Each structure stands twice: as C-alpha cells, then as structure tokens.
Amino acid sequence: MSTKRKESPTKKSAADPADPVEESDTIRFHAPMETLGSRTILRLPEAASKALPSRGQVAVCGTFAGQMFETVIEPDGEFGHWMNVDARLRSAADVENGAEVTVEITPTKDWPEPVVPPDLADALSTAPSDVQSLWRAITPMARWEWVRWVNETKNPETRKRRVEVSLSKMSSGKRRPCCFNLASCTDPELARSGKLPRR
Numbered sequence: 001m002s003t004k005r006k007e008s009p010t011k012k013s014a015a016d017p018a019d020p021v022e023e024s025d026t027i028r029f030h031a032p033m034e035t036l037g038s039r040t041i042l043r044l045p046e047a048a049s050k051a052l053p054s055r056g057q058v059a060v061c062g063t064f065a066g067q068m069f070e071t072v073i074e075p076d077g078e079f080g081h082w083m084n085v086d087a088r089l090r091s092a093a094d095v096e097n098g099a100e101v102t103v104e105i106t107p108t109k110d111w112p113e114p115v116v117p118p119d120l121a122d123a124l125s126t127a128p129s130d131v132q133s134l135w136r137a138i139t140p141m142a143r144w145e146w147v148r149w150v151n152e153t154k155n156p157e158t159r160k161r162r163v164e165v166s167l168s169k170m171s172s173g174k175r176r177p178c179c180f181n182l183a184s185c186t187d188p189e190l191a192r193s194g195k196l197p198r199r
Contacts, residue, residue, distance in 0.1 A: 056182030
C-alpha cells in the first residue's frame with residue numbers, strides 16, 4: 001500500500017546537501033526489502049512510482065525506517081522504480097531482509113556524483129582538454145546519463161565503442177547521450193534484457 005502526503009515537505013536550508021524540488025510533495029510508502037543477486041533492493045509500489053517526476057532515474061532525499069538518506073531511484077525498465085539499499089543504510093535502520101519498511105522520499109535538484117567506470121574514467125583522463133572541460137561543466141545528472149549509457153551494455157566491443165562515441169559526442173559539444181531513454185533500462189548489474197527481474 002502506498003500513500004502520498006497532502007502537505008508540502010518542509011523546505012531545507014541552502015546549507016543542506018539536497019534541496020527538495022520546489023512545490024514537490026513528499027512520497028510516503030511501505031514496502032519490503034528483498035535480495036536480488038548480491039544486492040538488497042526495495043521496489044516502489046505503483047502509486048509511489050507514478051508520483052515521481054520522471055520514468056527514468058530520479059535523485060531523492062528522505063528517510064528509510066527513520067534514517068535519513070540520499071540516493072538515485074532507478075527505473076525498472078517497465079515504467080516502475082526501485083531503490084538500492086546499501087549495507088550502511090540497512091545497518092543504521094536495523095531492519096532485516098524481507099521486513100517491510102516505511103520510506104519517505106522527496107525528489108531533489110541536487111544529484112550525487114556517479115561512480116564512473118574505469119574504462120570511461122581512463123578515456124576521460126587522456127581526452128582532449130575540451131572534452132575534459134565539458135565533463136566537468138555538465139551537471140551530475142548528465143554525468144549519470146553518460147555512465148548509464150556506457151554501462152548499459154555487457155558486450156565488451158559494444159562497450160568500447162560507446163566509450164569512444166561518448167568522447168566523440170562530447171568533443172562536438174553534446175552534453176548528454178543522444179536518443180537514450182533512461183526509462184527503458186535499469187541497472188545493468190541486475191538487468192535482464194534491460195528490465196529488473198520480477199519477484
């Protein structure tokens with residue numbers, strides 16, 4: 001079951017690490033944690049997912065079983081969403097796998113920096129200065145898109161080509177990968193044909 005609070009969330013000060021999107025309501029829901037591969041995840045109920053501003057990735061801040069956190073909510077490849085629950089958050093919340101937890105999330109404008117895969121990081125480190133400057137100038141959200149586009153394929157040759165194309169596009173001034181629908185694929189570590197496996 002999921003609900004959406006009627007009142008607006010409390011606005012954070014400018015010093016806070018993640019400022020809520022203006023006029024955005026906090027989304028409150030209950031859902032069980034589950035293990036998928038080596039990861040612990042939580043699937044958002046349909047109503048909570050639909051309340052998010054995008055079918056793709058969404059940066060959020062909020063509380064997980066009372067513990068404050070920030071993360072990027074992931075698309076499941078079928079127009080729903082899920083979130084990763086890392087060991088630190090599980091430990092702080094003191095909840096066991098399979099337990100239902102109460103979560104409150106608010107979409108934010110401030111995205112965390114993505115983990116840049118080694119092949120893309122190496123290519124960027126030796127790229128022309130204009131590419132490096134553009135990489136630093138684009139938003140963290142845009143960097144997430146480049147990382148996801150490269151990571152989306154598991155084929156080594158396709159991946160190598162995507163790294164090369166990424167640098168080529170950035171050299172021509174492209175700030176985001178063209179014609180890439182973030183809602184159509186999920187985290188490649190867990191994905192099967194671009195979708196999060198069902199329970």
